[in-house]
Amino acid sequence: MISRREELERAFNNAWYHGAKWTLIFLPLIPLVMLVAALRRSLRPQNGFAALGAPVVVIGGLTAGGTGKTPTLIALARYLSGRGFRVGVVSRGYGRTTDDSSLLVSEEHTHDEVGDEPLLIKRSAPKAHVIVGKSRKNAAKSLIREFGAHVILSDDGLQHYELPRDFEVAIIDADRGLGNGWLLPVGPLREPRDRLSSVDFVLERNGSIESRALTYAPKRFISVKTQQTLTIEEGRALFAGASLVAATGLGQPAQFFAMLRHMGFEFTEVAVADHALLPLREIQASHNPEYIVVTAKDAVKMDKQACDNVWVIDVEAQLPEALMSSLEQLLDRVARN
CATH class of the missing domain: 3.40.50 (Rossmann fold)
Known part of the structure; x- marks a missing residue:
């Protein structure tokens, strides 16, 4: 909603x-x-x-x-x-x-x-x-x-x-x-x-x-719940063929979505207001994704125990x-x- x-x-x-x-x-x-x-x-x-x-x-x-x-x-x-x-x-x-x-x-x-x-x-x-x-x-x-x-x-x-x-x-x-x-x-x-x-x-x-x-370099994927890390290639292998949601509360979410598409991912977009907390339960209920990818700004606001299938993409400004x-x-x- x-x-x-x-x-x-x-x-x-x-x-x-x-x-x-x-x-x-x-x-x-x-x-x-x-x-x-x-x-x-x-x-x-x-x-x-x-x-x-x-x-x-x-x-x-x-x-x-x-x-x-x-x-x-x-x-x-x-x-x-x-x-x-x-x-x-x-x-x-x-x-x-x-x-x-x-x-x-x-x-x-x-x-x-x-x-x-x-x-x-x-x-x-x-x-x-x-x-x-x-x-x-x-x-x-x-x-x-x-x-x-x-x-x-x-x-x-x-x-x-x-x-x-x-x-x-x-x-x-x-x-x-x-x-x-x-x-x-x-x-x-x-x-x-x-x-x-x-x-x-x-x-x-x-x-x-x-x-x-100013450009961004994706470095790795990190499990929000367990802190397990994956290389970008390992992330591609994990998410390949899976139902994927990319969700964020950035001021300009299009930048995030464009980066993931450029990396070859297919996903459903979910964008909320800047600084807003992502409604994980609603996302799970509405889209039933196997995995959710978020930004680091979103991840710091999350309850780790509710994030079994949530991964943050670690990006570095160049x-x-x-x-x-x-x-x-x-x-x-x-x-x-």
């Missing part, structure tokens, strides 16, 4: 990216949205190293919805941790049911306590310290003071101007672009499109220009060398100072 939220998401996406015109009724709101965006940007503080004592790298986007921000942050956290840097991550913790106070995320937390994406970040990049809270600036200060963080990564933080920053990464979807080009709610833009000219690096998901392309080189230069400058 489709929820009201899912209906709204589909209706807005149809208008933003597929030509439906009904959101034009919100045109009178655009001047107000532009004013608020301009005021927020005018309050942008000094750079993070000067203000906090450690450089701040913001990963965000110009459009509402999923563009690969969290996988990108995870890849950066792993890379920097591997280079010996103490990495701190700040996030709002969308979807948490606890209060807005700052909370250090552990791998044992639940998605209700800290949000699905911060929990995924911690489990995927365990060397990084992750704090969720209403104030990203205060969270960053805590990471530097308590854990000696060398660098702060801000998840989906492009529009959170309270937090000083030294380097901004904006991610756009090369296939969907900026939609109809309008600001919210008429279109998908959180800020005017010229904001892209002021960021330090623009990543294009599935882009054709290698120096700024980032361009140009981005890594730019970050290395930033950190070298900071080290010299």
Whole structure:
């Protein structure tokens, strides 16, 4: 059964990216949205190293919805941790049911306590310290003071101007672009499109220009219940000829489905609202699949005991060398100072 939220998401996406015109009724709101965006940007503080004592790298986007921000942050956290840097991550913790106070995320937390994406970040990049809270600036200060963080990564933080920053990464979807080009709610833009000219690096998901392309590399399948791992080829053999459902609560589920099709899988699609919990019982009752494949973001929200036939596909973001080189230069400058 489709929820009201899912209906709204589909209706807005149809208008933003597929030509439906009904959101034009919100045109009178655009001047107000532009004013608020301009005021927020005018309050942008000094750079993070000067203000906090450690450089701040913001990963965000110009459009509402999923563009690969969290996988990108995870890849950066792993890379920097591997280079010996103490990495701190700040996030709002969308979807948490606890209060807005700052909370250090552990791998044992639940998605209700800290949000699905911060929990995924911690489990995927365990060397990084992750704090969720209403104030990203205060969270960053805590990471530097308590854990000696060398660098702060801000998840989906492009529009959170309270937090000083030294380097901004904006991610756009090369296939969907900026939609109809309008600001919210008429279109998908959180800020005017010229904001892209002021960021330090623009990543294009599935882009054709290698120096700024963000791509995904499927690595393995993992049983949600038992943590058994399969290579991609072993997964192909297991799922061959079986009734398969691919299910997700991503902001842009088409990306997930397209990847699986490109890998040669045949399946039934099930998509729920972004951040929503997958209704496994309904999926089992409606489709009676032999196997269900989900994303890592979905898996962190699941009761493992209810997942006998559920497998998560482990995917790694592949980032361009140009981005890594730019970050290395930033950190070298900071080290010299």
